Amino acid sequence: QSFQSLQRKRGxxxxxxxxxxxxxxxxxxxGHGHGHGHGGYGGGGSHSxxxxxxxxxxxxxxxxxxxxxAIDDEDASSVQQVVMEGxxxxxxxKHFHEEQMSGNRIVxxxxxxxxxxxxxxxTNCFPFPRQSDDEEAxxxxxxxxxxxxxxxxxxxxxIQKNFRQLNADYxxxxxxxxxxxxxxLTKEFxxxxxxxxxxxLDAVALVYxxxxxxxxxxxxxxxxxxxxxxxxxxxxxxxxxxxxKELMVNQANLVQELPVIIRNSHLANVxxxxxxxxxxxxAFSGLSLAMGSQLERQMKSLSTGCEVILQESSKYLNYQRSxxxxxxxxxDQKMKIVYENQQRAQRGEEPLSExxxxxxxxxxxxxxxxxxxxxxxxxxxxxxxxxxxxxxxQSYGKLMLAEGIQFN
Amino acid sequence: xxxxxxxxxxxxxxxxxxxxxxxxxxxxxxxxxENQLQVIGTLxxxxxxxxxxTATNCFSVPHSESEDSAAIDIxxxxxxxxxxRKANPGESIVGWFSTGxxxxxxxxxxxxYYSRECRRPVHMLVNAEVDDSRxxxxxxxxxxxxxxxxxxxxxxMFVPIELRNEAYDDExxxxxxxxxxxxxxxxxxxxxxxxxxxxxxxxxxxRMLEQVIAYVDSVLTDQQKADPQLGRSLAQLVNxxxxxxxxxxxxxxxxxxxxxxxxxxxxTMIRTHLDFNEKLIAM
Numbered sequence: 001q002s003f004q005s006l007q008r009k010r011g012x013x014x015x016x017x018x019x020x021x022x023x024x025x026x027x028x029x030x031g032h033g034h035g036h037g038h039g040g041y042g043g044g045g046s047h048s049x050x051x052x053x054x055x056x057x058x059x060x061x062x063x064x065x066x067x068x069x070a071i072d073d074e075d076a077s078s079v080q081q082v083v084m085e086g087x088x089x090x091x092x093x094k095h096f097h098e099e100q101m102s103g104n105r106i107v108x109x110x111x112x113x114x115x116x117x118x119x120x121x122x123t124n125c126f127p128f129p130r131q132s133d134d135e136e137a138x139x140x141x142x143x144x145x146x147x148x149x150x151x152x153x154x155x156x157x158x159i160q161k162n163f164r165q166l167n168a169d170y171x172x173x174x175x176x177x178x179x180x181x182x183x184x185l186t187k188e189f190x191x192x193x194x195x196x197x198x199x200x201l202d203a204v205a206l207v208y209x210x211x212x213x214x215x216x217x218x219x220x221x222x223x224x225x226x227x228x229x230x231x232x233x234x235x236x237x238x239x240x241x242x243x244x245k246e247l248m249v250n251q252a253n254l255v256q257e258l259p260v261i262i263r264n265s266h267l268a269n270v271x272x273x274x275x276x277x278x279x280x281x282x283a284f285s286g287l288s289l290a291m292g293s294q295l296e297r298q299m300k301s302l303s304t305g306c307e308v309i310l311q312e313s314s315k316y317l318n319y320q321r322s323x324x325x326x327x328x329x330x331x332d333q334k335m336k337i338v339y340e341n342q343q344r345a346q347r348g349e350e351p352l353s354e355x356x357x358x359x360x361x362x363x364x365x366x367x368x369x370x371x372x373x374x375x376x377x378x379x380x381x382x383x384x385x386x387x388x389x390x391x392x393x394q395s396y397g398k399l400m401l402a403e404g405i406q407f408n
Numbered sequence: 409x410x411x412x413x414x415x416x417x418x419x420x421x422x423x424x425x426x427x428x429x430x431x432x433x434x435x436x437x438x439x440x441x442e443n444q445l446q447v448i449g450t451l452x453x454x455x456x457x458x459x460x461x462t463a464t465n466c467f468s469v470p471h472s473e474s475e476d477s478a479a480i481d482i483x484x485x486x487x488x489x490x491x492x493r494k495a496n497p498g499e500s501i502v503g504w505f506s507t508g509x510x511x512x513x514x515x516x517x518x519x520x521y522y523s524r525e526c527r528r529p530v531h532m533l534v535n536a537e538v539d540d541s542r543x544x545x546x547x548x549x550x551x552x553x554x555x556x557x558x559x560x561x562x563x564x565m566f567v568p569i570e571l572r573n574e575a576y577d578d579e580x581x582x583x584x585x586x587x588x589x590x591x592x593x594x595x596x597x598x599x600x601x602x603x604x605x606x607x608x609x610x611x612x613x614x615r616m617l618e619q620v621i622a623y624v625d626s627v628l629t630d631q632q633k634a635d636p637q638l639g640r641s642l643a644q645l646v647n648x649x650x651x652x653x654x655x656x657x658x659x660x661x662x663x664x665x666x667x668x669x670x671x672x673x674x675x676t677m678i679r680t681h682l683d684f685n686e687k688l689i690a691m
Contacts, residue, residue: 090427093576094464098464127495129494155494158487166468213581217605260599261596262599265435267438268434270545272586278572279427302678378686382679382682389672390603391602392672393602396668399665
């Protein structure tokens with residue numbers, strides 16, 4: 001099979017023959033809120049036949065996104081698998097490496113690509129600039145943008161405009177974030193993913209685990225919020241215990257994980273073959289038996305998580321107790337009124353209405369605790385436990401290996 | 409292979425390229441518009457005072473060229489550069505790349521433009537046309553110098569400089585993991601979990617050991633000449649396995665195993681507790 005004819009085919013057909021434009025009923029607005037605040041919502045990403053998005057159409061798309069139609073089960077995304085290109089893998093790894101050298105632990109960016117049947121293909125990505133709440137850091141000239149000033153929507157639009165000219169996919173299909181081990185399931189994560197998912201139904205959050213890369217493995221995991229959780233969160237004021245029970249949102253049901261595979265084009269594989277000798281890395285660094293620090297770190301996250309759960313439980317119990325007291329006092333007052341009414345009826349006077357209850361005599365209760373938080377924390381703990389079990393399994397395997405080598 | 413040329417007369421200029429750059433160039437090349445044969449773009453990175461230029465990122469720039477002229481979309485170049493700079497302020501323009509098999513006349517004009525953007529632009533030429541007669545890709549790097557008769561006609565000439573591959577550890581590890589995609593029918597590389605990784609590493613190790621054993625066997629049966637260098641490294645290899653007697657080794661393995669078992673027990677217990685807690689709260 002001639003490489004040249006293959007490559008020419010790709011160039012001349014300019015990818016339209018197997019990369020259909022992204023067609024989806026809902027307009028693709030998108031927004032993002034991450035870090036410590038919420039960025040603005042932005043519209044954009046037009047169909048390939050339309051001219052570049054003008055300000056008016058952007059605003060319109062933003063409105064469309066803000067008033068997204070009610071989400072029902074038929075809208076559940078049909079994506080079963082995420083396919084990444086090697087290009088994206090390298091870009092994310094490089095981005096993290098460079099950010100890490102300047103001390104930033106969380107690294108985020110956008111993902112671009114398209115959806116095809118049951119596959120979500122990620123073909124390109126672009127990092128977000130470093131953001132920080134610290135005014136001083138922002139003005140120090142190292143390119144750190146203060147959160148308030150960072151216009152995420154405009155940034156995203158700029159990238160998309162430029163990508164379109166380069167004939168690269170410009171449709172946002174999600175975002176990526178680095179995380180230390182399994183520690184990514186925070187409130188901000190869920191909120192950001194919610195915003196993306198509302199805009200683009202198939203949006204995924206790609207989590208990159210750089211700790212594994214230093215041991216010679218690659219770990220990318222793709223998540224999206226379960227339809228139940230999306231339903232729950234779309235009605236912001238009503239995130240309480242009852243709704244959660246109705247929608248059956250529990251810690252196993254918060255996020256869905258999608259399998260990720262990496263695929264490269266033929267030419268890219270040729271390039272990788274060329275690089276095989278010159279870009280060497282220790283293929284066996286992962287076989288080191290020194291897993292102690294790793295396990296320690298995981299245990300520590302686990303124990304902090306447990307403490308948080310304990311706190312949440314006690315908060316909940318306190319709330320329950322005070323609610324009971326409130327109820328009881330209310331009942332007492334009601335009984336008193338009924339009794340009064342009986343007496344008054346005997347004496348021929350008018351009965352008191354229930355409004356006569358003196359509300360100020362009732363004990364105070366605080367706000368009910370946010371129901372989603374403990375579920376989130378327990379889901380995170382579940383991730384920790386899985387990660388720990390995996391590491392344990394791996395260490396055990398290595399021990400067996402060492403034993404085999406020693407006695408043969 | 410990468411052609412290491414004589415370093416240019418004005419100091420040992422050297423270009424180091426990261427695999428990210430190369431993969432991106434290939435991607436841009438594949439996506440080029442129908443009527444274009446080549447793509448060009450900007451190289452981003454850093455250069456140090458000793459003359460080493462490192463290219464860590466790149467982006468392609470729409471352009472058009474003919475026999476003797478070239479036009480680049482300068483606005484686009486600037487806009488993209490600004491975007492990249494926001495994301496990573498440490499990267500600056502260090503040169504430009506082009507695909508193709510040889511330097512063409514319009515390249516001088518483009519190089520001229522880039523000399524205005526950066527102090528001493530490096531031009532990288534990538535020949536991605538691979539076929540049966542020419543199965544290797546070619547990567548070359550050049551800088552430009554003026555030459556000619558002083559005082560009279562002057563011209564510009566591209567002088568080849570050394571080009572090397574370099575990568576961050578993360579990038580190198582990623583590249584290595586992706587190598588397995590070559591042998592797969594669907595070109596898919598699935599990411600293994602922890603145990604899977606140990607398994608594949610063990611398989612690789614055993615394969616390498618088999619090769620070594622085969623070599624030793626062939627030397628012993630006089631089929632191959634013994635290489636003393638190789639023999640010495642082999643002896644070193646065998647000696648690095650720490651010599652412990654069975655008891656000590658067993659003790660060590662047992663205590664580690666006990667630790668691991670305890671961890672997995674605790675973790676499973678925490679997990680059951682979580683589920684239990686959940687049920688309680690839901691009531």
